[in-house]
Amino acid sequence: MHGCCLLGAAAAAQNSREVILLDSKAQQTELEWISSPSTGWEEISGLDENYTPIRTYQVCQVMESNQNNWLRTNWIEKGDAQRIFVELKFTLRDCNSLPGVVGTCKETFNLYYQETDAEVGRNIRESQYVKIDTIAADESFTQGDLGERKMKLNTELRIIGPLSRRGFYLAFQDVGACIALVSVKVYYKKCWSIIENLATFPDTVTGSEFSSLVEVEGTCVSDAEEEADNSPKMHCSAEGEWLVPIGKCICKAGFHQKGDACEPCGRGFYKSSSQDLQCSRCPAHSYNDREGSWRCDCEDGYYRALSDPPAVTCTRPPSAPQNLVYNINQTTVSLEWSSPADNGGRNDVTYRIMCRRCGWEPEECLPCGGNVGYLPAQSGLVDAYVTITDLLAHANYTFEVEAVNGVSDLSRTQRLFASVSIATSQAAPSQVSELIKEKVQQRSVQLSWQEPEQPNGVITEYEIKYYEKDQKDRIYSTVKSKSTSATVNNLKPSTAYVFQIRAFTAAGYGTFGPRLEVTTKEEPSGTASTALQLTGCPVVLHCGYSKADQEGDEELYFQCEFHLPSRLRFSDIKFPGTKTYIDPETYEDPNRAVHQFAKELDASCIKIERVIGAGEFGEVCSGRLKLPGKRDVPVAIKTLKVGYTEKQRRDFLCEASIMGQFDHPNVVHLEGVVTRGKPVMIVIEYMENGSLDAFLRKHDGQFTVIQLVGMLRGIAAGMRYLSDMGYVHRDLAARNILVNSNLVCKVSDFGLSRVIDDDPEAVYTTTGGKIPVRWTATEAIQYRKFTSSSDVWSYGIVMWEVMSYGERPYWDMSNQDVIKAIEEGYRLPAPMDCPPGLHQLMLDCWQKDRADRPKFDQIVGILDKMIRNPNTLKTPLGTCTRLPPPNTPDFATFRSVGDWLEAIKMERYNDNFTATGYSSLESVARMTIEDVMSLGITLVGHQKKIMSSIQTMRAQMLHLHGTGVQV
Numbered sequence: 001m002h003g004c005c006l007l008g009a010a011a012a013a014q015n016s017r018e019v020i021l022l023d024s025k026a027q028q029t030e031l032e033w034i035s036s037p038s039t040g041w042e043e044i045s046g047l048d049e050n051y052t053p054i055r056t057y058q059v060c061q062v063m064e065s066n067q068n069n070w071l072r073t074n075w076i077e078k079g080d081a082q083r084i085f086v087e088l089k090f091t092l093r094d095c096n097s098l099p100g101v102v103g104t105c106k107e108t109f110n111l112y113y114q115e116t117d118a119e120v121g122r123n124i125r126e127s128q129y130v131k132i133d134t135i136a137a138d139e140s141f142t143q144g145d146l147g148e149r150k151m152k153l154n155t156e157l158r159i160i161g162p163l164s165r166r167g168f169y170l171a172f173q174d175v176g177a178c179i180a181l182v183s184v185k186v187y188y189k190k191c192w193s194i195i196e197n198l199a200t201f202p203d204t205v206t207g208s209e210f211s212s213l214v215e216v217e218g219t220c221v222s223d224a225e226e227e228a229d230n231s232p233k234m235h236c237s238a239e240g241e242w243l244v245p246i247g248k249c250i251c252k253a254g255f256h257q258k259g260d261a262c263e264p265c266g267r268g269f270y271k272s273s274s275q276d277l278q279c280s281r282c283p284a285h286s287y288n289d290r291e292g293s294w295r296c297d298c299e300d301g302y303y304r305a306l307s308d309p310p311a312v313t314c315t316r317p318p319s320a321p322q323n324l325v326y327n328i329n330q331t332t333v334s335l336e337w338s339s340p341a342d343n344g345g346r347n348d349v350t351y352r353i354m355c356r357r358c359g360w361e362p363e364e365c366l367p368c369g370g371n372v373g374y375l376p377a378q379s380g381l382v383d384a385y386v387t388i389t390d391l392l393a394h395a396n397y398t399f400e401v402e403a404v405n406g407v408s409d410l411s412r413t414q415r416l417f418a419s420v421s422i423a424t425s426q427a428a429p430s431q432v433s434e435l436i437k438e439k440v441q442q443r444s445v446q447l448s449w450q451e452p453e454q455p456n457g458v459i460t461e462y463e464i465k466y467y468e469k470d471q472k473d474r475i476y477s478t479v480k481s482k483s484t485s486a487t488v489n490n491l492k493p494s495t496a497y498v499f500q501i502r503a504f505t506a507a508g509y510g511t512f513g514p515r516l517e518v519t520t521k522e523e524p525s526g527t528a529s530t531a532l533q534l535t536g537c538p539v540v541l542h543c544g545y546s547k548a549d550q551e552g553d554e555e556l557y558f559q560c561e562f563h564l565p566s567r568l569r570f571s572d573i574k575f576p577g578t579k580t581y582i583d584p585e586t587y588e589d590p591n592r593a594v595h596q597f598a599k600e601l602d603a604s605c606i607k608i609e610r611v612i613g614a615g616e617f618g619e620v621c622s623g624r625l626k627l628p629g630k631r632d633v634p635v636a637i638k639t640l641k642v643g644y645t646e647k648q649r650r651d652f653l654c655e656a657s658i659m660g661q662f663d664h665p666n667v668v669h670l671e672g673v674v675t676r677g678k679p680v681m682i683v684i685e686y687m688e689n690g691s692l693d694a695f696l697r698k699h700d701g702q703f704t705v706i707q708l709v710g711m712l713r714g715i716a717a718g719m720r721y722l723s724d725m726g727y728v729h730r731d732l733a734a735r736n737i738l739v740n741s742n743l744v745c746k747v748s749d750f751g752l753s754r755v756i757d758d759d760p761e762a763v764y765t766t767t768g769g770k771i772p773v774r775w776t777a778t779e780a781i782q783y784r785k786f787t788s789s790s791d792v793w794s795y796g797i798v799m800w801e802v803m804s805y806g807e808r809p810y811w812d813m814s815n816q817d818v819i820k821a822i823e824e825g826y827r828l829p830a831p832m833d834c835p836p837g838l839h840q841l842m843l844d845c846w847q848k849d850r851a852d853r854p855k856f857d858q859i860v861g862i863l864d865k866m867i868r869n870p871n872t873l874k875t876p877l878g879t880c881t882r883l884p885p886p887n888t889p890d891f892a893t894f895r896s897v898g899d900w901l902e903a904i905k906m907e908r909y910n911d912n913f914t915a916t917g918y919s920s921l922e923s924v925a926r927m928t929i930e931d932v933m934s935l936g937i938t939l940v941g942h943q944k945k946i947m948s949s950i951q952t953m954r955a956q957m958l959h960l961h962g963t964g965v966q967v
């Protein structure tokens with residue numbers, strides 16, 4: 001009867017997150033639910049609002065009381081569902097609109113469910129049902145005329161769960177209402193499979209609770225992989241929505257992302273890592289002809305080093321080094337070359353040296369073997385030079401210099417190298433390894449020895465040098481012998497002597513061998529013999545140093561008495577002063593070098609008193625040295641810190657091996673070393689005033705020009721001695737000069753390259769290696785050409801440091817600017833109060849062409865002359881002509897005195913200037929040192945800085961206006 005009432009029911013839109021378990025509207029055939037009693041709910045066909053046929057159940061027993069009409073659905077299998085949604089659509093008739101039903105008519109019905117694991121019988125046992133709710137209509141209808149379709153459709157949604165059985169029934173209990181059940185929809189919610197961040201997340205049923213989220217792991221799409229430690233996850237909400245994506249997948253190497261998938265890189269492209277976003281074009285000199293590549297292959301002849309990432313260009317071995325030149329000095333060959341024209345596209349080019357000794361035919365060449373030394377190394381050379389030592393005399397050698405880079409060893413193409421063939425010349429003999437005392441008497445000692453291992457020629461004579469061990473000022477004497485024994489006469493009785501010997505060939509003298517100490521016997525009585533005689537040798541010769549004191553400057557003079565046999569000419573005699581420096585690194589056993597040149601001291605003779613400084617290898621202490629039979633002397637003790645490596649010990653003692661070869665009043669004197677105890681120590685004469693730069697800064701303005709020049713003269717004398725010995729210092733600077741209590745300056749800080757490594761002033765330059773730029777000659781900076789002439793340049797800088805009381809050369813200019821300025825011809829101006837002659841000498845030391853620079857010998861001569869004629873050192877204030885340094889402010893640009901003071905960082909004195917009426921730059925330019933002092937500027941350094949700037953200002957004004965400023 002009510003069938004038509006249901007036609008207006010609106011169909012609910014299908015929600016995509018829902019999984020439908022039951023939808024009464026979807027079924028066209030009879031539903032065949034169970035109705036009990038059968039007079040209650042009745043299945044009726046109808047049409048919905050779209051005129052689609054639907055199945056409905058209706059009941060309307062409103063006239064009779066005590067109605068209990070049940071309608072039960074078929075069994076609904078729940079599947080994965082935990083929370084079930086029940087959506088009911090129904091119409092309900094308003095009791096008020098029905099006449100005569102008061103008391104019996106109802107406006108609600110009840111909804112129940114029963115959980116079971118399988119279908120049960122057709123009987124409805126009310127007690128087994130669980131009530132879900134009482135359902136009332138939001139709107140009921142009153143019009144009886146069904147044709148008008150004014151019935152209001154109600155929609156109610158109820159949720160049941162969590163459910164635990166396999167399925168359930170729903171039941172509707174009517175207690176006397178007029179209802180049409182238009183549709184029953186039962187469903188649960190799911191998060192449907194999606195792809196997010198290149199991960200697939202499967203269909204996921206929502207959780208049982210309204211508030212629960214289900215965590216779901218994603219699976220990467222093909223050709224994608226999980227990002228490290230960031231596996232993809234999402235959360236499925238109770239509403240079937242995906243929430244909170246975490247982590248992600250990324251396309252594997254060779255693939256890139258396109259939408260939700262990974263696609264292979266095209267030909268000619270690559271992607272080396274999953275981390276990269278895009279495929280990139282193959283780098284230069286590489287290619288690939290496959291899709292999905294993670295890298296590109298190098299073209300023929302091009303390579304990639306193992307450490308090269310796939311993104312870099314393929315490279316090839318460098319071409320051969322160019323302009324190979326050599327320099328040969330006896331059995332030492334130095335090679336220099338310039339870099340290859342083509343570095344193969346890499347910047348890791350190094351050089352390696354192949355040495356072959358050849359017979360007279362080219363095919364007779366053999367590798368040189370391990371006895372040859374290479375400095376700094378045979379391979380891995382960063383700089384384009386090498387020194388090859390310990391070659392055989394009179395031999396032919398071929399040297400090949402090959403430039404190599406990171407791909408040289410991968411290449412199978414022919415090696416490219418530059419080569420030279422060189423014949424070594426004669427070499428000095430090697431050392432006499434042992435000197436033996438044969439017979440010791442009161443006034444003579446008879447010695448013998450073996451010919452040196454490598455005479456490198458015919459030994460024509462031996463020279464024995466000896467001195468009294470305990471004598472304060474060492475005076476050497478020498479005797480010569482043509483055989484391997486000699487008797488040294490004319491000695492004092494009961495006196496300790498030290499003997500050393502060296503061999504002589506046409507190639508010159510070898511180096512002195514180890515020292516031998518012999519004490520002559522006590523003399524019972526008798527007279528001293530005065531004749532000097534050599535056994536087996538008719539040559540009689542006696543030489544010795546004596547000390548002279550000239551104008552307070554100590555100098556040692558060499559004096560000889562000759563008894564020349566007729567066949568020996570004076571020019572045949574080699575003087576002891578031609579001693580040459582031996583690089584301790586050429587010793588295979590560095591310990592031997594130390595003991596060759598340094599005396600081993602007994603640690604018990606040394607008393608350490610206090611720490612005075614920090615050296616590279618450990619503390620520097622002061623203390624006293626007490627040798628047996630001598631009074632104790634103050635000493636500086638350099639210690640080697642505990643836990644040193646063998647290399648550190650070697651480097652530490654290297655300084656002693658070098659210093660021990662020197663004996664000059666202006667070179668710090670080595671007392672000895674302690675190598676057999678701990679700590680390992682180097683004991684040096686004590687220099688009370690420490691290093692020169694700090695000393696001068698401390699005593700700013702306190703010395704006379706003569707005193708300063710005296711210091712410079714000492715340093716030059718020390719350097720003359722070192723250069724005569726063939727020693728190149730490389731790090732001559734005021735900080736490496738020590739000053740004793742008598743203001744005597746001595747050159748210190750010896751070592752090989754490491755000295756420079758330790759120097760905080762040393763910086764790496766583009767030519768490789770560390771260089772103290774401000775002190776170093778241009779050619780040494782540019783191509784590491786260190787010579788005594790480059791030491792002369794550094795000496796000029798030391799002159800400037802001394803005359804400016806320790807000012808920093810080139811002030812605060814950067815190293816790069818210094819190099820640029822020097823290259824452009826700029827030179828440091830004369831320091832304040834500097835005699836022009838001294839500045840001229842500095843400028844001479846800084847000649848670009850090293851051949852134009854004076855020799856140390858000439859420098860000593862010039863300084864001596866100045867000291868003898870102090871008038872030449874008088875400088876009226878401000879007469880030093882100077883050019884401003886390139887970064888000196890241009891005074892024309894200053895608008896005020898304040899501007900100027902700020903530019904020279906002296907703005908703190910602004911008030912001093914204005915208060916005394918110096919308000920214009922013109923007035924400032926006329927100031928004298930007295931004027932500056934009268935402003936109350938008491939610091940000497942500041943007075944000088946200001947005065948120096950005023951002088952520059954004056955020079956500029958003169959230049960600008962062509963008029964002098966009257967001072």
Ligand code: AMP
Pocket residue numbers: 612613614615616620635636668684685686687688690691738749
């Ligand atoms: P060095 O390791 O040679 O640079 O020495 C470090 C510091 O120890 C120097 O700067 C000096 O102050 C001090 N020093 C080194 N040698 C001596 C010495 N012979 N006499 C006095 N002080 C020295």
